[in-house]
Amino acid sequence: MNNQAISLYELNNLIKGVLNDTLPEMVWIRAEMSDVRVNQNGHCYLEFIEKDRIGKTLVAKARGMIWANTFHLLRAYFENSTKQTFSSGLKVLVQVSIEFHELYGFSLTVHDIDPSYTLGDQALNRAAILKQLEEDGVLYLNKELELPLPMNRIAIISSPTAAGYEDFLDQLHKNAFGFVFYTKLFPAIMQGDRSEDSIISALERIYEYQDCFDAVVIIRGGGATSDLSSFDSYLLAASCAQFPLPVITGIGHERDETVLDVVAHTRAKTPTAVAEFLIGNLTETAMELTEISQDIVSLVSQRLQDETVRLSVFETKNSFILKGWYREQETVLSSARNVLAKGMVRIQRENQNKFAFLEDNLKRKSLQLLKDNQSKFSMLEDSLKRSIQQQYKEELNKLETLDKQLHLSSPENILKKGYTLTMKDGKIVKQSGILRKGDEITTFFPDGEIESIVK
Numbered sequence: 001m002n003n004q005a006i007s008l009y010e011l012n013n014l015i016k017g018v019l020n021d022t023l024p025e026m027v028w029i030r031a032e033m034s035d036v037r038v039n040q041n042g043h044c045y046l047e048f049i050e051k052d053r054i055g056k057t058l059v060a061k062a063r064g065m066i067w068a069n070t071f072h073l074l075r076a077y078f079e080n081s082t083k084q085t086f087s088s089g090l091k092v093l094v095q096v097s098i099e100f101h102e103l104y105g106f107s108l109t110v111h112d113i114d115p116s117y118t119l120g121d122q123a124l125n126r127a128a129i130l131k132q133l134e135e136d137g138v139l140y141l142n143k144e145l146e147l148p149l150p151m152n153r154i155a156i157i158s159s160p161t162a163a164g165y166e167d168f169l170d171q172l173h174k175n176a177f178g179f180v181f182y183t184k185l186f187p188a189i190m191q192g193d194r195s196e197d198s199i200i201s202a203l204e205r206i207y208e209y210q211d212c213f214d215a216v217v218i219i220r221g222g223g224a225t226s227d228l229s230s231f232d233s234y235l236l237a238a239s240c241a242q243f244p245l246p247v248i249t250g251i252g253h254e255r256d257e258t259v260l261d262v263v264a265h266t267r268a269k270t271p272t273a274v275a276e277f278l279i280g281n282l283t284e285t286a287m288e289l290t291e292i293s294q295d296i297v298s299l300v301s302q303r304l305q306d307e308t309v310r311l312s313v314f315e316t317k318n319s320f321i322l323k324g325w326y327r328e329q330e331t332v333l334s335s336a337r338n339v340l341a342k343g344m345v346r347i348q349r350e351n352q353n354k355f356a357f358l359e360d361n362l363k364r365k366s367l368q369l370l371k372d373n374q375s376k377f378s379m380l381e382d383s384l385k386r387s388i389q390q391q392y393k394e395e396l397n398k399l400e401t402l403d404k405q406l407h408l409s410s411p412e413n414i415l416k417k418g419y420t421l422t423m424k425d426g427k428i429v430k431q432s433g434i435l436r437k438g439d440e441i442t443t444f445f446p447d448g449e450i451e452s453i454v455k
Helices: 010-023 068-082 115-135 163-173 194-210 225-232 234-241 258-262 271-350 352-408 410-414
Strands: 026-038 042-053 058-066 090-099 105-113 153-158 182-189 217-221 247-250 421-424 440-445 448-453
Touching: 010 090, 010 234, 042 068, 058 068, 068 105, 068 115, 090 352, 115 163, 115 234, 115 421, 153 194, 153 352, 163 182, 163 217, 163 271, 182 271, 194 217, 194 225, 217 234, 217 271, 217 410, 225 234, 225 258, 234 258, 247 258, 271 410
Parallel strands: 058 105, 153 182, 153 217, 217 247
Antiparallel strands: 026 042, 026 090, 042 058, 090 105, 421 440, 440 448
16 A cells, blocks of 8 residues: 555645646636526536637637626626627637636636627638638629529528518518519528528528529528627638529628628618518619610500501502503503594595595504503503502511510500509609609509509
8 A cells, every 4th residue: 555645635635726826816818618508596607618720629628607796797798899699609808717626626717808809809700701702712703693684583591480581571572562572481590500501501402493583582680699600601601602693681780791791792781671672673673674665665656657658658659650651651542643633634635545544554553552552551550469469468567566566565464474553643653752642643453453542
């Protein structure tokens, strides 16, 4: 038996004495908080951890605690300064006293905290992610996509039970213009450690049906700022930046801009703001379509008038040609008669005996000339008729084509596609700013119309 051996209690008491004698009473440490929990008495128990440079392997760990009276003050101070919940996963700079108990072992008791360190660490983390995205050449890829026209087929990534999701749908489908939006929810976890993988998984499902949608909306209602940490993820940001459809975010925090907000095509403050953006975009599209429709109607009407005039001129011109030809033939016949009369007089004077012969000869020649001219006239008349009929058919086909184009672009057809048309005093309402309280307006639908008063 070794008489030099000491008991475990004696060893721990020795360690306690060494720590008390050699270490300062208070020390500031940098660490990440983990497993933060508060008991019913208000005391906070947690673990302080440190990971390697890669951020995967633990290299140090220590138990920590904050007494209730201290925790109440420190938490309020920290959350008011950082706008984040005092929770696991945050890197902090805290002042601690070192405790070693013979029974409970080593622990750290927190007495003070420096919020500026936490803010600085998060800012550095976001800056590093944005720099990496830029170096990878994907930071602005999604912003370069053109918004499709119209944009009313929307894929939504959100928690199905979130109030922000319900507000978004209510705002979108009850829009004042009666626009039709087709929406499909791809459920995802929007906060916590699993949110990053869940949102990326939703994006992958949307990618399989990308031809069915015009844009992707990622929305989340209000909540603790610390819940936004998943939206500062490199993998999530890279997935959204390279997505083939425009990504629109409405994460619900006006004061905070996440990495996801930066890479998204469009960032709105809240889910309802995203709905307003989509409605505004479709309003502009509808106004452009209305103007194009009016231009088409005007152009087709003008073309119809021009073609009508052209046909009239064509008919008049051909009629004039026929009349001229008739006059020419009558002139020929009249000349022939005059020649005949003069010849008869001359013959009577010169030789009465030759009169009968010449008269018969002139009659035969006149009849033959008349017959030849009548044959030519019939051929010319038939040719002109065929030419006029062919020209008429061609012009009629053009008119029918223009009429079909006019019909396809008519307001009635556009209304059948899900749009409505609002008019005031017989004029189309293109902007909401021209309406005043008490104005009477008429809204046209494919199956009827409704009269309303602006409130």
